[in-house]
Amino acid sequence: MSQSPGTLLAALRAEPPLVQCITNYVAMNIAANVLLAAGASPAMVSDAEEAGEFAQIAGALTVNIGTLSMPFVDGMRAAIGGAQQAKRPWVLDPVACQATALRRRVAAELVALRPTIIRGNASEILSLVGEASRGQGVDGRDAVAAAEDGARRLAQQTGGVVAVTGAVDFVTDGTRAVRIKGGSLWMPMNTALGCSLTGLCGAYAARAADPFDATVAALAHFAVAGQRAHPGAQGPGSFAPRFLDALHAVTPEALDAEAVIHSAEDVAA
Numbered sequence: 001m002s003q004s005p006g007t008l009l010a011a012l013r014a015e016p017p018l019v020q021c022i023t024n025y026v027a028m029n030i031a032a033n034v035l036l037a038a039g040a041s042p043a044m045v046s047d048a049e050e051a052g053e054f055a056q057i058a059g060a061l062t063v064n065i066g067t068l069s070m071p072f073v074d075g076m077r078a079a080i081g082g083a084q085q086a087k088r089p090w091v092l093d094p095v096a097c098q099a100t101a102l103r104r105r106v107a108a109e110l111v112a113l114r115p116t117i118i119r120g121n122a123s124e125i126l127s128l129v130g131e132a133s134r135g136q137g138v139d140g141r142d143a144v145a146a147a148e149d150g151a152r153r154l155a156q157q158t159g160g161v162v163a164v165t166g167a168v169d170f171v172t173d174g175t176r177a178v179r180i181k182g183g184s185l186w187m188p189m190n191t192a193l194g195c196s197l198t199g200l201c202g203a204y205a206a207r208a209a210d211p212f213d214a215t216v217a218a219l220a221h222f223a224v225a226g227q228r229a230h231p232g233a234q235g236p237g238s239f240a241p242r243f244l245d246a247l248h249a250v251t252p253e254a255l256d257a258e259a260v261i262h263s264a265e266d267v268a269a
């Protein structure tokens with residue numbers, strides 16, 4: 001029996017989960033504010049000496065390779081080990097994994113550790129499954145639809161959930177699949193909103209029985225908040241504070257009423 005986004009939002013707000021975020025320098029502040037606005041409790045803890053220990057007290061771990069360096073990688077390895085030992089969900093954001101040999105290598109190592117959830121843009125997901133990617137650095141340049149089959153294969157390979165975000169988001173666990181509509185054209189013009197969404201996937205995963213439901217809820221929360229924030233905004237700058245306010249203002253009832261989620265199982269191979 002699946003849990004609706006609103007049900008999970010109520011659970012998250014009733015008991016804000018501690019989410020350990022190993023994220024990039026660009027996203028640190030934005031992602032922390034997004035998690036607080038949504039109702040979670042973020043902590044940016046990444047040094048290898050403490051990251052594994054912290055993962056055992058956190059409700060979930062998120063790992064993002066946006067501003068990659070070897071100290072970050074050591075922290076990621078330690079944290080993932082701690083999360084796995086404590087049986088906590090962990091989420092991978094393979095930022096710009098198509099761009100360099102280092103990113104391809106680290107992303108492949110992390111995928112092999114079987115993340116509970118992988119969330120990326122279409123260009124990143126295509127690269128993870130060895131397909132041609134038109135990504136330009138951290139910016140996705142491929143259509144979500146082009147990465148759907150690859151996302152299904154990736155989910156079957158890891159045994160986890162894969163989310164591809166863009167104009168219409170796609171979520172699959174290799175068997176089930178949905179598309180989520182909403183959001184705003186200003187979202188890809190706000191840096192690190194994808195990284196922040198990865199953090200929110202972790203927050204929901206800490207409270208959900210099923211990581212697929214958690215991922216759908218996080219993406220639906222973003223889609224509804226983005227859609228609500230859009231009309232009052234003149235551009236990416238005025239959108240940003242409205243979006244944070246909307247993440248906070250949306251109630252569990254409104255989330256279930258306004259989320260546009262359609263089954264995508266019709267196109268399964």
Ligand SMILES: Nc1ncnc2c1ncn2[C@@H]1O[C@H](COP(=O)(O)OP(=O)(O)OP(=O)(O)O)[C@@H](O)[C@H]1O
Pocket residue numbers: 095120121122138139140165166167168169182183184185187188190191192193194195196197219222223226
């Ligand atoms: N054209 C669009 N219209 C509506 N919403 C969008 C659009 N593009 C992206 N989004 C939304 O923006 C959010 C971030 O997704 P996106 O695919 O831009 O992540 P990303 O490329 O990893 O971002 P970043 O690396 O900058 O953090 C998601 O909630 C997604 O649904």
Ligand SMILES: Cc1ncsc1CCO
Pocket residue numbers: 024026027066067095138191192195
């Ligand atoms: C702009 C940027 N550069 C590395 S990570 C990041 C944040 C968006 O992914």
Ligand SMILES: [Mg+2]
Pocket residue numbers: 093095096120121138194195
């Ligand atoms: Mg990204």
